[in-house]
Amino acid sequence: MTTLRLAAVHGKYLLLETTRVPIAVISALAFPALSLLFFVVPQQVVATNPLYATQAVISMALFAVMANALFSFGLGIAEDREKPWDPYLRTLPVAGVSRVLGYVFSTGLIGLVAVLPVIVLGAIFTAAEASVLSILAGLLAVIVSALPFMLIGVCIGYSLPAKAAIAVVQIVMFGFAFAGGLFLPPMLFAPWLDTLSTFFPSRQARELVIWAVQGGDLHPWVWLGMGAWIVGTAVLALFLYRRDEGRRYR
Amino acid sequence: MTTLARLDHVTRRFGDVTALDDVSLEIDSGRIVGLLGPNGAGKTTMLSLLQGLRRPTAGTVELFGGSPSDHRTRVGLGSTPQETALPPTLRVGEVIDFVSTHFPNPVPRAEIADEFGLTELLKRQTGALSGGQKRRLSVALAFVGRPKLVLLDEPTTGLDVDARRTLWEAVRRQNAVGATVVVTSHYLEEIEALAERVIVIGRGRVLADDTLDAVLDQVGMRMVRLTTDAPDALTGLPGVVSTRAEDDGSHTLFTRDADETVTALVTSGLPFSGLGVRGASLEEAFLTLTAQPELEMI
Known part of the structure; x- marks a missing residue:
């Protein structure tokens, strides 16, 4: 109980810290929504076709979650590591799990909130359609899909200083977004790119959420690949976290 | 008088550097203990072992009869960041509340603010505080949870004389109402003003562990x-x-x-x-x- 209560407290104050710099939150909320307005809505072929439009909205929602997870964890942790506030927090009577959950709660909430304008704009300006139940199933899939991105963020945060982390996060974010078919649908990909794309967590996330919202087949590579990314990045994150503890205080 | 913390033949190395070399000592409840030594002597390493931030390479560290790396043990411990590390966007009152939630019976916000001269600043973001105000808040945080043992690492470095005095007085008052305090410093003056027992460490070893007067004779130059x-x-x-x-x-x-x-x-x-x-x-x-x-x- 205490663990969860303190996780909520840490999450609350992390959110408070973030919202005190409103531009950071606004950009997290506005970026995916604007991307939808600029890149999806004007393309009549996509915007007027319910199937494609829904997939495009899902892609942008995932982009929102991915960008938020990578930035919050990658940059957030890299920055926190450079501040002496972090070792102070570790002297308080609070379990490490509570602190990590605090990060997940705060980041997760902003990520989910960033999805809402995408869904609303998608519903108003495109032919995208989904039942309330499908949307809820989709949100659940989005939460699962966010895991590898959060863990990749953790790895970046613990292995790089903040300035390097910004650059790497941006490259990873746009690379993953493009390779995963979040900007251009994979059906426009050349066959070799389409094959390569299936190895990216962003592509796997896209397929998982589309399956949750629209139904259809779920290829084994989707959940196998996602499982592999989650396990792989979790092990790496743990290793980097431990290594960091020894190195930080030299 | 009870033993609050104990180091038993503790050695801590960082790679090739030995920060603490076979140190044994006990900290009993009651007095203010000064931990005195030049920069790099091992003071901060010793505190970080007691705070559970690091583990000893050899030997054992005990806090309230338990392990300091267990977060439940640290409920009786008050710490303060070495540098002014407060999150700049949070308000003073919020930082106090945030730290308070970690303890079962915290000092009410108004009371702790009054003790450390923060009452007028509660609505201020910590980024807007002066150096002295940040220090007062940092030290106040160490006492919020009604700790049995408080570790103050260089609490007044960089403060002017007045600010230093004010802070020392607050620390003495807290000690009088029951908090045992360990204060590190490389200023003899600070140790003189606060401590009754002084532990001098240098190059990772305890060089002297005695009353203030006895130690002053040895290092007062x-x-x-x-x-x-x-x-x-x-x-x-x-x-x-x-x-x-x-x-x-x-x-x-x-x-x-x-x-x-x-x-x-x-x-x-x-x-x-x-x-x-x-x-x-x-x-x-x-x-x-x-x-x-x-x-x-x-």
């Missing part, structure tokens, strides 16, 4: 600086432990009793000019002391 044509005669002056030639041609004497040394200097009729006397920093005192073989192990 003054520096006398002057320019003279006959530097060789300086070494023979009473009280002088060592001399050092400076780049500008002047000489510095390290002395246990500056009054005696200067009186003797004047009576001796030695020609000199530009006389100045100041307290030696602990680091300077240590460099002088440890340079002498017979004082190597105090």
